[in-house]
Amino acid sequence: MSKPTLATVWLDGCSGCHMSFLDMDERLLTIAQEVELVYSPLVDRKDFPDLVDITLVEGAVSSEEDRAKIKKIRAHTNLLVSLGDCAITSNVPGMRNPFGVQAILNRAYVETVAMPKVPEYGVIPKLLDRVRPVHEVVPVDVYLPGCPPSADLIFKTLQDLIAGRTPQASEAQRFGA
Amino acid sequence: MQRIVIDPVTRIEGHSKVTIQLDDNGKVADARFHVTQFRGFEKLCENRPFYEMPSLMARICGICPVSHLVASAKACDAILGVSIPPNGARLRSVMNLAQILQSHALSLFHLSSPDLVLGMDAPVEARNLFGVAATAPELAKDGIRVRQIGQQIIEMLGGKRIHPAWIVPGGLARRSPKRNATRSIPCCLMLSPRFSARSIGSEACTSGIPRKSHRLPTSRRCSWV
Numbered sequence: 371m372s373k374p375t376l377a378t379v380w381l382d383g384c385s386g387c388h389m390s391f392l393d394m395d396e397r398l399l400t401i402a403q404e405v406e407l408v409y410s411p412l413v414d415r416k417d418f419p420d421l422v423d424i425t426l427v428e429g430a431v432s433s434e435e436d437r438a439k440i441k442k443i444r445a446h447t448n449l450l451v452s453l454g455d456c457a458i459t460s461n462v463p464g465m466r467n468p469f470g471v472q473a474i475l476n477r478a479y480v481e482t483v484a485m486p487k488v489p490e491y492g493v494i495p496k497l498l499d500r501v502r503p504v505h506e507v508v509p510v511d512v513y514l515p516g517c518p519p520s521a522d523l524i525f526k527t528l529q530d531l532i533a534g535r536t537p538q539a540s541e542a543q544r545f546g547a
Numbered sequence: 548m549q550r551i552v553i554d555p556v557t558r559i560e561g562h563s564k565v566t567i568q569l570d571d572n573g574k575v576a577d578a579r580f581h582v583t584q585f586r587g588f589e590k591l592c593e594n595r596p597f598y599e600m601p602s603l604m605a606r607i608c609g610i611c612p613v614s615h616l617v618a619s620a621k622a623c624d625a626i627l628g629v630s631i632p633p634n635g636a637r638l639r640s641v642m643n644l645a646q647i648l649q650s651h652a653l654s655l656f657h658l659s660s661p662d663l664v665l666g667m668d669a670p671v672e673a674r675n676l677f678g679v680a681a682t683a684p685e686l687a688k689d690g691i692r693v694r695q696i697g698q699q700i701i702e703m704l705g706g707k708r709i710h711p712a713w714i715v716p717g718g719l720a721r722r723s724p725k726r727n728a729t730r731s732i733p734c735c736l737m738l739s740p741r742f743s744a745r746s747i748g749s750e751a752c753t754s755g756i757p758r759k760s761h762r763l764p765t766s767r768r769c770s771w772v
Contacts, residue, residue, distance in 0.1 A: 382584060385561065386609020386709045392657060393708050395695045396688060402677040412657065413675040414557055435583065462606040465591040474587030482589060494585050518609060518709050 374423040374532055376401075377409035378453075379443060381436040382463040382501065383429030386518040387454035388412075391426070393521035401525070404532050421446055424531050426453040426514075426524075430460035431502045433495035444508035449531060451512040453524070457504045458513050464501040471497045512537060549573070555583075558658045560610045560650065597623050598716055605710045610653070613646040613701065616714040623716030635718035642704050642714065649697025656690025 380388060388411060394401065408419050425447040431437050444450055455461040466474050475497075480486040504510055514527055530537040548571065554564035562584045568577040592603060604619035605612035617639055624631055631639075661674040664683055672678070680687035698708040704723045705711025713720050 380562065382586065384606045384609035384612075386606070386612065389609050389709050392653070392694065393698055395691050398676070398691065399680055399684075399687070402680065407675065407677060408672075410675075411555070411557070414661075414671045416555070432586070433584075462591075462603065463586050466587040469587065469590050474590040475585075477590040477593075478585070478587065493579065493581060495583055497585065517606075521708075 373404065373406045375408045375419065375421075376405040376528075377418070377422045377425040377443070377447070378407070378411070379409070379425060379427050379439070380411060381427060381429030381440065381457070381504070382432035383454065383456040384462070385411075385428070387426075387428035387456075387516075390454075390516075390518035390521050391524055394525050395521070397521075397525050401528055405528070418443055418446055422448070424449045424451065424528070426451045427457050427504055427510075428453045430456045430463040431498070431504060431507050432460075432463050432466075433497050435495045437498065437507060440504060440508055449511045450504075450508065451514060451527070451531075452504045452510045453514050454519055455515060455517045457510075458515055460501045460503045461517065464503075467500050471499060556580075558662070560654065560658070561608070597626055601714055601716070602710070602712050609709050611646060611650060612710050613643050613714070616711075617643055620714045620716055627716055629717055631718040638704065638719060638723065639714055642701055642711075645697045645700035645704075647697075649694045649701070652690055652694035652697060656687070656693065660686070660690060 378388060378391065392398065405424070407413055408422060409415050409425075422443075425443055427440065427443070427450065429436070431440055452458045456463055460467075475488045479488045505513075512527065512531070514523060516523065527537040549569040551567040551569070552564065553566075556563045556565055562582065564581045564583055566579050566581065567575055570576040586607075588604070588607060592600060595603070600623055601616045601619040604615040607615045620639070656679075657676050660676070660679050661669065664679050664686065665673055669678070673681070676687060676690075679690075701711060702708045705713030713723075
C-alpha cells in the first residue's frame, strides 16, 4: 500500500503556522516516513494533485486567488485541516474588515507614500470585501487552534489522522495561545 | 508578446511570484517581483492601544516575528520617551540573533539545500528537505538541528518559539523563565560534532572555518539541547 499523501497550503497568514510545522524538528523525518508531502511551500510541485489525503491550510481567505485556491483544494482533498487562528477565525487578516478595501489600499499606497499610486490588480491580488475564515468558504474537517498551533499539537494531530483516529485538538490548545 | 510567470516563487521565506514581459523580439521588456499578499496593517492598527502593537506587528511574519517585535517595541519606546534598561536591550538583541540563526538555517537547509545537494536537474518530487534527508540524512538532520537551536533560544527567553509576547514597550515583559538562561547560549552554539564543515562537503565551504575554535569546556555544556 502506498503512503498517505499530505499537502500544506498558506493563504492569508504570516507563515508562522508553517514555521510551527517545521518546529516538529527531527519529528519531521518521522512524519516523512509515514506520509508523502506532495504539495507545499516546502516542495517544488506547483499544481495541486488530483487527490490528497490530508491538507493543512494556514491563513484566512482574503483575495479572489485565495478563494479559487481553497475551492480547488477542497475538491481534491479528503481531510481538510484549518491550521491556526487565521484559518479558523480570520484573526489578524480579518482586522481589516471594518475599514473596507479602498481605505486600506489608500492608507498604504496613497496617504503614506511620496509617490502615491494604488497598483492595479494583477500586480497585487484582487482583495475580497471581507476576509473570511476557511470554513465560511468550504467545509472543514479538523480545526487546530493557536497562533500558531504548537509543534506538539501538529505532530499529535497528524499522527491521529494518519492512524485513522479523530483528533481532539481542543483539549491540547486554546485560541490565541 | 509573451509573458513568463513563475508562481509561486519557491526557496524564499514568504508569498511571491515573478512576471517577465517579453517584447515582439523576445527580449525582456519588463520584469516584476510581486508580493502576492496585502493585509492592510497600515490601517488596521489605527485607534488601537499602543501596547498591542508589538504582538500585532509580529503577525506580519511568523518567520521573522522577532524583527517586527523589536521594531514595533522601539517605536513604542519612542512614544513613551523612555530608554530601556541596558540588560533589556541586550536580551532583545540575543533573541534577535537567535532568530537570525534559525532563519539562515531555514533558508540554507530547509529551502535551498535541495538545489545544492541534489542539483537543479533532480526530479521535482525529490527537490525538497525530505529528498535531501533520503540522500544525505546527516546533513538534513544537522540543518534541522541548527534551526532548532535558534528556535530553542527564542523559546527559552520568551516562553514560545513563534510570536513570543516578551518584547514590549519599555523593555521586556518579564525576566526570562530560566534563571541565567543566557549563560547556556554559547554551548548551544557549539553544534554537535556531526556538524563539522566537512558535512557540507565542499572545499569552498570549509576554507576559513576554524575547526575547533568554537569548542567550550564540557563543564559549560548545557543539558537542555
